[in-house]
Amino acid sequence: MNKTNEPPARWFQRIDEDPDEVFYASPRFVEHIDKATIEKLREYYAEIIDEETDVLDLMSSWISHLPSEIKLTRSSGLGMNEQELRANNQLSDWCVHNLNTKPQLPYPADTFDYVLCAVSIQYLTAPIQVLKSALEVLRKRGRIVIAMSHRLFPTKAVSIFQHIAPEDRIKLVSSYLEIAGFDEVTALDRSPTNADPLWIVTGLKVS
Numbered sequence: 430m431n432k433t434n435e436p437p438a439r440w441f442q443r444i445d446e447d448p449d450e451v452f453y454a455s456p457r458f459v460e461h462i463d464k465a466t467i468e469k470l471r472e473y474y475a476e477i478i479d480e481e482t483d484v485l486d487l488m489s490s491w492i493s494h495l496p497s498e499i500k501l502t503r504s505s506g507l508g509m510n511e512q513e514l515r516a517n518n519q520l521s522d523w524c525v526h527n528l529n530t531k532p533q534l535p536y537p538a539d540t541f542d543y544v545l546c547a548v549s550i551q552y553l554t555a556p557i558q559v560l561k562s563a564l565e566v567l568r569k570r571g572r573i574v575i576a577m578s579h580r581l582f583p584t585k586a587v588s589i590f591q592h593i594a595p596e597d598r599i600k601l602v603s604s605y606l607e608i609a610g611f612d613e614v615t616a617l618d619r620s621p622t623n624a625d626p627l628w629i630v631t632g633l634k635v636s
């Protein structure tokens with residue numbers, strides 16, 4: 430980061446600079462990480478998500494990895510492909526919204542208790558703007574949970590993610606959250622053995 434805490438624009442260049450609507454036009458009904466890694470993420474969500482809360486799954490698809498035993502009041506999904514979101518039976522509502530052209534989230538302030546973002550933060554070209562907006566839509570004491578692994582679509586991931594080691598990606602995402610205004614930024618390694626790794630960065634909205 431430079432002195433103004435603004436990351437250099439070249440970090441967010443991509444091999445494929447076509448509009449994201451082109452890349453995500455067709456649904457991908459696939460799991461983007463191993464089943465054991467999904468299970469670890471689900472277990473983590475079960476540890477931290479309270480019953481009867483409102484959850485936003487940012488950069489969502491046809492699966493949200495939410496633990497079915499937790500009764501949520503609302504589970505909203507935001508992603509790029511309508512067919513995937515329509516097929517996601519864990520969502521109570523969803524919208525198609527391109528965060529790289531509209532980093533402002535389409536929800537009023539103080540709407541959610543949790544914002545989740547699974548294995549997707551590397552596709553954001555203006556992550557700090559998106560995370561500032563996530564802070565706004567969270568209620569006081571709300572939490573953001575960013576889960577990362579090592580797989581990515583190479584043509585769509587921003588340059589910085591392709592040029593640094595996993596531990597530096599965790600530091601990078603931690604600084605995104607701090608710059609966006611989150612408190613108590615914490616990084617965890619919940620990787621299963623012999624499966625895709627799982628690194629989680631969380632932050633809290635204190636006031």
Ligand SMILES: C[S@@+](CC[C@H](N)C(=O)[O-])C[C@H]1O[C@@H](n2cnc3c(N)ncnc32)[C@H](O)[C@@H]1O
Binds near residue numbers: 449490507526530
């Ligand atoms: C690797 S998939 C992960 C999907 C899901 N979170 C999961 O854990 O399986 C990447 C997701 O990021 C979403 N995405 C990519 N670019 C986006 C953008 N510009 N705005 C909003 N969502 C985007 C896609 O719709 C896709 O669902």
